[in-house]
Amino acid sequence: MNPSEQELSYSREVRSNAEDVALIRRMCDADETALGALYDRWARSLYSLVFHLLKDPDEAEDVVEETFWQAWRKASSYEPSRGAVSTWLLTIGRRRALDRLRAKSRRKEESTHSGVLADIASPASDPLQMVESSERRSNVLTALRELPDEQREVLELGYFQGLSQSEIADTTGQPLGTVKTRMRLAMQKLREPLSMYREGAQ
Amino acid sequence: MNSLTHEEAYVELAAVSLDALPADLSAAVREHAAICPECGPELSVMEETVAQLGLLVPQRAMNLGHGAGIRSRLIMRARGERESRSAAAPGPPDIARGVASLSGLGHRLTPGTQRAVDAEVKKALPPQKRQRTVFSRSNVMAMAASVAFVILAIQLMRVTSDRNAMRDEIASRSATPVIHDTVKSPTFAPTSEKEALVKAMAGPDVKIVPLSTSRATRMGRMFWNRESNDWTMVVYTMPPPKPGKTYQVWRVTKDKKISAGTFQPDASGHAFMQAKYQLDRNALKAVAITEEPMGGMPSPTGQIVVSGAATP
Numbered sequence: 001m002n003p004s005e006q007e008l009s010y011s012r013e014v015r016s017n018a019e020d021v022a023l024i025r026r027m028c029d030a031d032e033t034a035l036g037a038l039y040d041r042w043a044r045s046l047y048s049l050v051f052h053l054l055k056d057p058d059e060a061e062d063v064v065e066e067t068f069w070q071a072w073r074k075a076s077s078y079e080p081s082r083g084a085v086s087t088w089l090l091t092i093g094r095r096r097a098l099d100r101l102r103a104k105s106r107r108k109e110e111s112t113h114s115g116v117l118a119d120i121a122s123p124a125s126d127p128l129q130m131v132e133s134s135e136r137r138s139n140v141l142t143a144l145r146e147l148p149d150e151q152r153e154v155l156e157l158g159y160f161q162g163l164s165q166s167e168i169a170d171t172t173g174q175p176l177g178t179v180k181t182r183m184r185l186a187m188q189k190l191r192e193p194l195s196m197y198r199e200g201a202q
Numbered sequence: 203m204n205s206l207t208h209e210e211a212y213v214e215l216a217a218v219s220l221d222a223l224p225a226d227l228s229a230a231v232r233e234h235a236a237i238c239p240e241c242g243p244e245l246s247v248m249e250e251t252v253a254q255l256g257l258l259v260p261q262r263a264m265n266l267g268h269g270a271g272i273r274s275r276l277i278m279r280a281r282g283e284r285e286s287r288s289a290a291a292p293g294p295p296d297i298a299r300g301v302a303s304l305s306g307l308g309h310r311l312t313p314g315t316q317r318a319v320d321a322e323v324k325k326a327l328p329p330q331k332r333q334r335t336v337f338s339r340s341n342v343m344a345m346a347a348s349v350a351f352v353i354l355a356i357q358l359m360r361v362t363s364d365r366n367a368m369r370d371e372i373a374s375r376s377a378t379p380v381i382h383d384t385v386k387s388p389t390f391a392p393t394s395e396k397e398a399l400v401k402a403m404a405g406p407d408v409k410i411v412p413l414s415t416s417r418a419t420r421m422g423r424m425f426w427n428r429e430s431n432d433w434t435m436v437v438y439t440m441p442p443p444k445p446g447k448t449y450q451v452w453r454v455t456k457d458k459k460i461s462a463g464t465f466q467p468d469a470s471g472h473a474f475m476q477a478k479y480q481l482d483r484n485a486l487k488a489v490a491i492t493e494e495p496m497g498g499m500p501s502p503t504g505q506i507v508v509s510g511a512a513t514p
Contacts, residue, residue: 032280052259087253158220
């Protein structure tokens with residue numbers, strides 16, 4: 001991506017998150033139509049993530065509903081300085097999905113992270129949001145692919161499979177300390193290429 | 203867990219951001235990060251970075267009807283909560299009267315509620331469909347179908363259950379259908395009814411049992427508020443039962459099948475039921491719907507049409 005393209009992507013991101021933040025503010029004022037608008041913007045991404053973790057459409061729908069309800073109830077706790085609204089929503093949803101996953105001890109043995117990297121479908125029904133999300137995903141994917149294999153592996157097992165550090169150590173056959181180190185290094189390397197999205201949230 | 207040193211917390215920040223630590227250790231790290239000028243911002247950055255990964259999963263579309271139903275339900279819950287917070291406002295809210303129409307008396311939606319439903323329908327439909335409805339008769343029909351669905355989704359549908367049988371069944375098991383209390387109690391104001399409905403279906407202690415056919419087609423949900431003992435069932439796209447038959451709902455425990463009443467879906471296949479029944483919070487194993495002779499049976503005799511397991 002050349003600098004002008006990156007700048008364009010950044011400006012779109014800022015605008016997109018600014019719109020999300022405006023919706024959160026309206027939710028703080030008890031405007032339920034803002035909740036509907038936020039749902040329209042992010043339900044699909046959220047559903048995709050929690051479905052990927054849970055592998056169950058019914059449970060994934062439940063988590064989506066719980067997540068947006070929590071967003072409504074906790075809208076006032078959202079702090080723009082700590083990240084984008086989409087990040088906030090995806091974090092809530094993922095935690096809820098992991099809670100369910102861990103409560104049921106449903107661990108999937110197969111590793112699907114290679115599929116995650118390979119399969120990127122069209123993200124949204126709104127054309128502008130589709131473009132924005134597509135660019136953002138492309139950037140995230142590029143950043144992830146540039147990680148050393150062993151670092152990318154621990155991130156993918158942790159994030160997409162919902163494994164704990166101990167479980168990652170068991171799965172990879174690496175000492176726990178090695179997993180911790182790889183995870184930390186991976187995070188440090190991902191920070192820089194994805195920093196535009198953090199700044200975009202502010 | 204004891205407080206962590208800065209070094210101990212710092213090395214775990216990445217794992218915390220990935221939710222890859224045991225809950226107690228994660229809480230201890232967060233506790234430290236909340237007061238540490240170095241770890242706090244670092245954890246925020248890591249969490250923001252990690253969250254970007256969520257955009258990489260293959261995108262999947264939710265079932266359109268389910269998605270619209272969730273959207274409408276969220277808005278109605280939010281509206282209910284907002285209105286309950288401003289209960290001092292004069293005049294009975296239309297939505298509350300709409301909820302009162304769930305009482306099983308076959309009331310039609312009030313004009314205000316109908317407007318709210320219509321508004322929700324417009325929002326629930328994809329924009330391109332909204333536009334096409336202006337020009338296309340087929341899309342007008344689609345809109346009409348969606349109206350029917352959203353009416354279900356926001357629980358503003360008419361109850362068509364055969365109430366007498368349900369009353370007998372449930373009364374014999376010490377259950378009190380809300381649908382009767384709602385009508386009889388003069389002190390049960392519409393706003394309270396609406397709040398009661400919201401509380402029955404929301405809250406931290408509500409167990410949701412998805413109801414599906416044997417082919418895994420989602421047919422509805424049972425909401426069990428274990429704190430208030432409210433049972434609220436919503437089903438949709440139920441085919442009409444055979445002539446002379448009715449659907450009967452069962453709460454399945456380890457050793458009993460307890461009737462929750464009978465119902466007849468409306469022409470769109472929708473039905474809504476509410477009842478109060480006290481059950482041990484861990485006793486429910488499943489919810490099942492069978493087809494039974496009109497009036498219901500003391501125990502199930504027909505095949506299970508729809509069911510759902512109650513996960514712990």
